[in-house]
Amino acid sequence: xxxxxxxxxxxxxxxxxDDMIQEAADAGKKRPFLLRHKWPVLAACSLTAVxxxxxxxxxxxxxxxxxxxxxxxxxxxxxxxxxAAETDPSSGGPDAPTDGSQESGFMDSPSSGFAGxxxxxxxxxxxxxxxxxxKHQLLESNPVDETFISAVDAFSYETASAILxxxxxxxxxSPISLYYALAVAASGADGETxxxxxxxxxxxxxQFLSQQCSNLYRCLYTENEMGSLKIANSLxxxxxxxxxxxxxxxxxxxxxSASFSVNFSDGRTGKQMADWISEQxxxxxxxxxxxxxxxxxxxxxxxxxxxxxxxxxxxxxxASASFYPTDAAPVEWDFMNTTQxxxxxxxxxWVRASLQLKNGGSMVFVLPDEGISVRDxxxxxEQTASVFQEGETIYGTVTWSIxxxxxxxxxxxxxxxxxxxxTSAFRTDADFSGMTDAPAYxxxxxxxxxxxxxxxxxxxxxxxxxxxxxxxxxxxxxxMILNRPFLYGxxxxxxxxxxxxxxxxxxx
Amino acid sequence: MEDQQIITLYxxxxxxxxxxxxxxxxxxxxxxxxxxxxxxxxxxxxxNDTYQRAWESMPPNRPDSLLAYLGRIVRNLxxxxxxxxxxxxxxxxxxxxxxxxxxxxxxxxxxxxxxSFLTEVICRWLSSLPRDDRILFVRRYWFGDDLKTLxxxxxxxxxxxxxxxxxxxxxxxxxxxxEGIPL
Numbered sequence: 001x002x003x004x005x006x007x008x009x010x011x012x013x014x015x016x017x018d019d020m021i022q023e024a025a026d027a028g029k030k031r032p033f034l035l036r037h038k039w040p041v042l043a044a045c046s047l048t049a050v051x052x053x054x055x056x057x058x059x060x061x062x063x064x065x066x067x068x069x070x071x072x073x074x075x076x077x078x079x080x081x082x083x084a085a086e087t088d089p090s091s092g093g094p095d096a097p098t099d100g101s102q103e104s105g106f107m108d109s110p111s112s113g114f115a116g117x118x119x120x121x122x123x124x125x126x127x128x129x130x131x132x133x134x135k136h137q138l139l140e141s142n143p144v145d146e147t148f149i150s151a152v153d154a155f156s157y158e159t160a161s162a163i164l165x166x167x168x169x170x171x172x173x174s175p176i177s178l179y180y181a182l183a184v185a186a187s188g189a190d191g192e193t194x195x196x197x198x199x200x201x202x203x204x205x206x207q208f209l210s211q212q213c214s215n216l217y218r219c220l221y222t223e224n225e226m227g228s229l230k231i232a233n234s235l236x237x238x239x240x241x242x243x244x245x246x247x248x249x250x251x252x253x254x255x256x257s258a259s260f261s262v263n264f265s266d267g268r269t270g271k272q273m274a275d276w277i278s279e280q281x282x283x284x285x286x287x288x289x290x291x292x293x294x295x296x297x298x299x300x301x302x303x304x305x306x307x308x309x310x311x312x313x314x315x316x317x318x319a320s321a322s323f324y325p326t327d328a329a330p331v332e333w334d335f336m337n338t339t340q341x342x343x344x345x346x347x348x349x350w351v352r353a354s355l356q357l358k359n360g361g362s363m364v365f366v367l368p369d370e371g372i373s374v375r376d377x378x379x380x381x382e383q384t385a386s387v388f389q390e391g392e393t394i395y396g397t398v399t400w401s402i403x404x405x406x407x408x409x410x411x412x413x414x415x416x417x418x419x420x421x422x423t424s425a426f427r428t429d430a431d432f433s434g435m436t437d438a439p440a441y442x443x444x445x446x447x448x449x450x451x452x453x454x455x456x457x458x459x460x461x462x463x464x465x466x467x468x469x470x471x472x473x474x475x476x477x478x479x480m481i482l483n484r485p486f487l488y489g490x491x492x493x494x495x496x497x498x499x500x501x502x503x504x505x506x507x508x
Numbered sequence: 509m510e511d512q513q514i515i516t517l518y519x520x521x522x523x524x525x526x527x528x529x530x531x532x533x534x535x536x537x538x539x540x541x542x543x544x545x546x547x548x549x550x551x552x553x554x555x556n557d558t559y560q561r562a563w564e565s566m567p568p569n570r571p572d573s574l575l576a577y578l579g580r581i582v583r584n585l586x587x588x589x590x591x592x593x594x595x596x597x598x599x600x601x602x603x604x605x606x607x608x609x610x611x612x613x614x615x616x617x618x619x620x621x622x623x624s625f626l627t628e629v630i631c632r633w634l635s636s637l638p639r640d641d642r643i644l645f646v647r648r649y650w651f652g653d654d655l656k657t658l659x660x661x662x663x664x665x666x667x668x669x670x671x672x673x674x675x676x677x678x679x680x681x682x683x684x685x686x687e688g689i690p691l
Contacts, residue, residue: 006608007587012626013607013649014583018573020634024646025536025575311572312512340572343635393635 019343019356022310121232121258126223142215151202152216154381155179160500161384162416164487165375170407170508172449172501174303174462176231178413181301181464183213184233184255185425185442188247188435193424200420214254226358227307227457232280233257236273238264238296247435264295273465277302281461284450285408294469296440301464305490305499308457310356313338315455323403324484325505326373333506335401335483336455344398344478345391350377352387353398353480357490361498363458364388365402365480366487374485374502388489388500394478401481405506406452413445413464432468443469451501458490460499511574518566525566526559533575536651537582543652544586544603545593554589558582579650603652606673610681626689633683637676644669645676 127134156175163173179201186197187210194206203209222229235251237243239261251257258276262269270289278286280302291298313336322330344353349372354362366387368374378384414426424430430441449462485505490498514532517525537558541551558581571577634642644662647653655666655673662669 004604004608006604006610008623008626009607009610009630010587010604010649011584011623012630014580015623015627016631016634016646016650018571018576020631020642020646021576021579021650022573023639024643024651027643027647312510314512392632394632 017343022356121234121256123223123230123256124218124221126221128224139219142218144215144219145208145212148203148208148212148216152176152179153385154202155200156500157385157388158381158420159416161378161381162419163411163413164378164384164500164502167375167502168504170405170409170502170504171411172407172409172451172460172462172499173411174447174449174460174464174499176498177301177303177462177464178445178447180213180231180233180255181299181445181466182417182422183209184235184251184257184299184301185432185466187250187254188244188432189425189430190433191424191431193431194434196422196424200417200422210250210254217254217256222359224359228282228304229307229359230280230302230304231256232300232302232304234276234300235259236262236264236269236298236300238262241296241436241438243297243436244434264291265293273298273300276300277463280304281450281463282306282459284452284459284461285448285463287410287448287463289465292443292467292469295443295467296438297435297468299466299468302462304461306457306459307357307359307361309455310358311338311340312457313455318404318455321401322483323506326485328505331505331507333403335403337401339397339399343393344396344480345393346478347387347391350387351478351480352391353400353478355400357457361490363453364489365482366489367480367482367484368486370484374487374504377487378502387487397477399477399479399481401479401483402453403482403503403506404454405503406450407503407508408448408450409501411447411449413447414442417442417445440468443467449501451499460490511572514574515566515570518563519570526563529559529562529574529578530555533578536575537578539653540579540651541582541586543654544583544590550589550593551586554582554585557585561585583650603649606677607649610677610684629684629687629689630680633680641672641676644672648673 127138152175156179159175159178160173164171182197182201186194186201187206189197189206198204198206198209201209203212217231220229220231233251233255235243235248235257237259240263248257248259252259260272262272270291273291274287274289277300281304284304285302317337318334319337320332321335323333324330344351350366350368352364352366354364356362366374366377368377376383377387418426425432425442428439428441430439432440444467445464447462447464449460451458451460453459482503485502487500487502489500514525514528517528534555537555538548538551541554542548545551545554558578561581562578569577634645637645644658647658648655655669659666659669
């Protein structure tokens with residue numbers, strides 16, 4: 001007997017792809033699904049990390065007249081109030097002698113284990129993986145403006161294009177890390193310096209920037225049995241100078257920033273900063289930091305991300321195969337293999353497909369057609385956004401073969417930031433009067449990142465350091481055989497970019 | 509427990525696979541079936557049969573999503589049972605009745621339309637929808653959730669939701685016609 005036409009439709013709907021069913025199942029558990037889901041979008045942005053180093057020219061320590069800061073606020077988990085950590089003038093704080101006579105710049109820190117620590121980060125309350133009600137409430141109480149998301153996206157693609165297109169080897173970059181570090185700096189800038197920074201960050205108002213960064217931070221923060229997404233900021237301030245309460249308080253209130261009073265001439269300070277970075281990044285990054293005597297402030301941002309594949313790779317299917325780097329001999333490497341019903345996009349010169357992660361994001365892989373350079377795909381910000389966001393989604397079978405890889409990269413970003421219009425901040429007459437009355441300017445911006453993927457999932461981390469000195473097939477089948485250099489990113493279900501990089505050679 | 513671990517138990521012929529499937533997905537499978545049959549007794553029967561079919565079909569099958577795999581089985585079993593129970597009665601199932609709006613009333617050449625092609629067109633159409641609309645459609649016509657439940661979850665009214673679903677069905681009808689599907 002022939003089926004009725006509506007029964008055929010019923011049967012066809014029965015066979016829609018697994019990920020559409022799973023998407024609806026997840027949305028239907030508790031969280032209202034008729035509302036737009038901002039938090040995964042925001043989470044995507046958080047997978048990028050930027051490291052900024054600020055150096056201030058080492059002037060003669062300014063004579064009195066600076067108000068000593070006596071309390072440093074740290075935001076409570078709900079972001080609504082702050083507690084105070086009293087500084088101890090007798091132990092090397094802003095009121096410490098300015099003649100450098102004290103041997104150590106560190107203060108005792110009974111709670112954190114970090115010498116010289118004035119205030120620690122009080123991370124927001126972590127929500128359970130399936131606590132959709134709490135997640136929804138979190139989104140409602142921490143609204144992130146669409147214009148801000150657009151600004152972060154534009155910043156991400158502009159900087160990613162500039163960095164990736166000029167790279168030669170493996171490269172991994174975290175836009176959100178750089179964004180947060182620059183945002184902290186902007187909160188202490190004034191005049192032309194502030195205007196240039198705000199322009200690059202795509203916002204017009206410093207207060208708006210701080211508030212939106214704060215809301216985004218709370219929406220992104222993830223710590224559950226499936227994975228983590230932790231952003232951390234810190235200020236490392238030369239103890240001989242006076243730093244303005246408003247700057248430190250704002251960093252604590254809106255950027256969850258820890259603060260330290262240190263002596264940059266002390267060799268142990270660099271080790272302390274490296275240890276702090278290591279602790280915040282799950283010990284995936286332990287940089288060797290060489291500090292300058294002229295340095296009076298460092299702003300650090302770290303991002304740590306870890307998540308599991310929605311469908312793990314079968315380790316029994318991992319097998320050795322050849323990878324073909326651009327300008328090197330083929331290498332034999334372990335490839336993870338699976339075939340899944342999912343979605344993909346065919347561009348003019350590339351194919352894009354993604355793998356879902358358990359906390360709502362996904363890792364996107366973009367494979368250029370043979371004969372096309374992976375760097376051609378990121379030649380411009382528009383092209384970069386296009387390969388990650390545009391194209392018609394096709395549902396079908398995707399045969400995956402992905403090399404396991406892990407690598408670390410270190411980027412120097414000062415020139416990039418200057419090329420994007422932030423020049424005043426690098427001049428000796430930069431205006432960071434919101435931080436201190438002492439002259440100060442950017443001396444360097446550095447970002448280190450780590451990324452690793454295996455059969456279980458993905459782990460990525462980064463830190464950004466800003467230093468300041470004193471002035472002076474068939475249609476519905478596709479193969480993603482990633483055996484030549486490819487582009488990757490970590491994105492939310494809505495397509496926002498979290499991490500971005502190029503795997504030129506999984507062997508490093 | 510992970511889907512793949514449960515599926516491995518099926519492959520190892522370990523009856524624990526059925527207990528864990530029930531623990532993990534029993535309630536959602538019952539709901540899918542109940543939304544079609546409106547009978548707890550019949551739904552229970554279909555869900556139990558679903559585990560039996562899964563046991564018989566794994567191996568050789570190794571699905572990526574156990575929920576989707578079991579869900580498809582329970583949908584098929586439930587609609588078959590509904591057809592059997594209502595073979596002698598007039599009128600159709602409410603879900604089928606709503607879906608009939610997506611097809612024209614004229615003569616059909618249904619044999620020419622393979623379900624797989626129809627699925628492909630529907631997938632492309634669903635993927636072009638805003639996420640919220642796609643989820644709404646799948647919750648209504650795959651999971652079979654009723655309007656009251658969907659409205660409560662979406663913080664809207666059943667009437668408003670009915671209008672939204674009506675517009676979605678019209679859009680699907682237009683897409684099917686554009687694709688030249690002679691339904």
